Amino acid sequence: MTFHSREIHLTQAPSGLPTPANFEVVGRQVEEPQDGQLVVRNRYMSVDPAMRPRLSNGQQRVGSVMSGGALGTVVASRNSRFREGDTVLNGMGFREYFVSDGSGINILDPAGYPETLYMHVLGTTGFTAWGGMLVVGELKEGENVFVSTAAGAVGSVAAQIAKIKNCYVIGSTSSDEKCDWLLNTLGLDVAINYNKGVLRKNLKAAAPNGIDVYFDNVGGSHLDAALPRMNVLGRIPVCGMISAYNNFGAISEGVTTLANMIYQRVTMRGFVVYDYEDKREQFLDDMRRWLSTGQMKYKETIFDGIEKAGDALIGLFTSENIGKMLVKLD
């Protein structure tokens, strides 16, 4: 038995905003597993801003499958660790089927939670927000917090963690609809539509007591606006700089206010989730508790079909998602 799979290849490294022409759907036959192998049918694929810089810096090679996180089902196994029907998390990216020797494939026990939550609040997205706030950002109860792109996957979790810690939380996002979600569902104190007015002025008005922790997903003009508002010994966990990603993956608008880092003795730190892998159990304990008490809310924006994967990735940069961006495979 073989499996008719489709996968998404990068055709060309984009220099600006990716276009559909940067991606192509490629058909492939996946053969039945040999001894020690298994075959997985992916059902959901994770779409993340961090995929964008990899398109330009050579990590994502032209002509190869787009790498990324996915959730699937084992459809054939000759590996003793896996059985047909197992739900598995994997990092095999944008493809419908793949064969594997099992390395990097983890069996998922959803423990009563919807399985897609392991693609976001209970997965890397949530762990990134949790560690960014609590480990890198050293968030304390009752501090003043600003989260950029607070209606995004990581941002929405980060902002809610700050609310759970009784902080005053300002979030920025791209539309009034998303502002409404931040204020009325997630309970943020202030939501700023960064497409209206002058962000720097709106943030100043929103932060009468300054900012102790700025959780940065954007960089550029957001960072420029936040730095003059930072309080003494403030922290800026840098989770992403989405404003730079579509300029050869690295170049943002100029940030001119960094001298405030000295005046206020601010710490800014870029991080990735595996910087604090040793704390994953603590994260899962917290997050499961917050889900069960209803303190942690989430949204998913789902594109249907592997042929939409490129559009979904582009959509992250054109503000099409609220919460986690996923592609669902039939």
Place this chain on the structure above:
Amino acid sequence: MTFHSREIHLTQAPSGLPTPANFEVVGRQVEEPQDGQLVVRNRYMSVDPAMRPRLSNGQQRVGSVMSGGALGTVVASRNSRFREGDTVLNGMGFREYFVSDGSGINILDPAGYPETLYMHVLGTTGFTAWGGMLVVGELKEGENVFVSTAAGAVGSVAAQIAKIKNCYVIGSTSSDEKCDWLLNTLGLDVAINYNKGVLRKNLKAAAPNGIDVYFDNVGGSHLDAALPRMNVLGRIPVCGMISAYNNFGAISEGVTTLANMIYQRVTMRGFVVYDYEDKREQFLDDMRRWLSTGQMKYKETIFDGIEKAGDALIGLFTSENIGKMLVKLD
């Protein structure tokens, strides 16, 4: 007995590079000490880049004496802690004589070192460089280091500490003469004249193994050039951002390469010397040892007479100093 003193007042907050008109010499009679008081005649005044932002942010008030560090002699005392002839360090700024109740005045025992060293390598300047490198920068033996304005007071100490720790050290400075000092006296591996060629390219060529610690005194285009060269888990202790100081005290050229902070998981931290005051004895032990072995070298640029104090401060921003800028009073 009264003392005829002169002091330097700020006449107007500069928006750009300060000019002599921003300062004036004001005569004042200092009366003899009352019970519990002493009178100090300053002999040296410290001139530091950090004085510049205070001129624009309101900390240094118009019509008041320029604040800063100084070294003087007690000329009259009715305070039991002090005797006539004591050498004292104080933060009373740009003035020849002052009366004090003794608070903030520390008697200096030079312990065999030239007393002016306590204005720089054995004082705040040295402690800033030491803590910036070893505490904030967490410098390790043999790392790759870049120091901006490496021929300045703090920079020259920071660069030498890195050499003592067997690091590969690149320094930037403003002239070929200073490059020569960095290479042939301080023993740096590479010296870059930032007024020649393109700093970004010169730094790239000078750092074939990247940068683990960038000791930043400049910000702006220096930081922009350094960020793409940072290695994984690199550190940027931010000691100063002199490039921003003459633009209302805070606004630098735009830094566009901050996304590298995520890709390389870099930590950037603004600091001041009292963030690690508990380590002062350890600093003094190190620095005295390095002075006695000849591993720590220093230069002083001395302006003569209190009427030159404004020029000396301006001179910090027009590259007139090598090493520590001091004003000597007659």
